[in-house]
Amino acid sequence: MRALRIAIIGDYTEGKHTHIALNAAIDHARPHLNFAIEAPWIDTTSIATVESLKQYDGLWIAPGSPYKNDGAVYSTIRWARENNIPVFGTCGGFQYMIVEYAKNILSIRDAGHEESEPGAQQLVISKLSCSLKGKPEEVIIRDKQSWLYRVLQKDIITGHFNCNYGVNPAFAEQLQQGALAFTAFSLQGDVRALELKNHRFFKGTLFQPPLDSTPERPNALIMDFFYTISR
Template sequence: MKKKIALLGEYTPTFKPHIFTTTAIQHSCSLLSIDIDGDWVSTDDISDSLFDIYSGIWVAPGSPYKSMEKTLWAIQYARENGIPCFGTCGGFQHFIIEYARNILGFEDAQHAEYDPYASKLFISQLDCSLAGREMTLNFIAESQIATIYGALNAVERYYCNFGVNPEFIPLLKSNSLNITGSDSEGEVRVIELPSHPFFIGTLFVPQAQSTPEAPHPLVTAFLKAVFNY
């Protein structure tokens, strides 16, 4: 039976990160000689049957989503059940919220894009927008991300205006979630769960760098995990 992944987000055909997401899957499938379909699923349409249909989820850029709660449920289910789960840009941000609520116990953990006046803003507006910028990243040695890249640094592109609130970074570091990538300013840009087959979130948009000649290694690693799930 053909494997499928759910691309969770509000698909906009003119939004470049969404175009890049679809084409990056094609690039990596071609490299791996596998056939995996990526279906766009509105977050408002997420249901209990999601994982009866899909072998992995990619929480895509383009928040705010129509349903934060359904998105967080899907992330939690994938995290707890070892289902490959990839989050880029807005997806990364929602990984943080899900983890803060369900692992760290902050039931009121919030995202500034949804509620800018919440008291527990784990995701806050960046002082300087990263939209359209390319920046150098540094990876922790022997982390999953470093292994996938085969390097300790890379240059990646961003499309976001929100990131991890520095106030809560010590809490995030104190538990099982690993912060394994940062930019030249030391800000959190990659998170991963090392005990999980594939649970990686990036604030940057790796799919933007994928080409037919050089599929992005992160997308390729995610699709490998889906294929082997």
């Protein structure tokens, strides 16, 4: 069996602890899988067209926004969504999934991200009222039919975050029109996870699963992502 190939879409930064943790989490998973896995980082400036990504079995939109080439990230997410290609977005990846969906499915053409597009008229991603930079937080899984609950079998988990931006509460209800569902929330009701119900694997978390992974216990969400792609 050939190795599973997953493209890590993002701009790898030496010494950035979340990027180091992402690579480590993949290494944690390897001994527990019954197939080999290749997971190269793809710098966003190198994505001229999505055609270059067809060689990969799945995509992981990594933390580290704004990206060097935001346009390439949005195009990649749209391509994966429209072509039923497995894609996992964490932190910045989760945020960009929201903006892409808002623009291209809900027709909120001026939807934007406050960090990279502070002048956008419809800031569907805005600055959090309280920073989650380097902080853990209790996350409630409300949707018992969700991917999160199926994999974790828990009502409440501890999410590990490294961000200052999230879903703007003013748009939360509007964003859930159609197949997009918000499945987990903070104790205050702020969105922490999403999934596209009619897609093979289109999932996103504001928290970062790699920060909760060890060699003995690789993160269950990451493991399920890999196994889903392998089937």
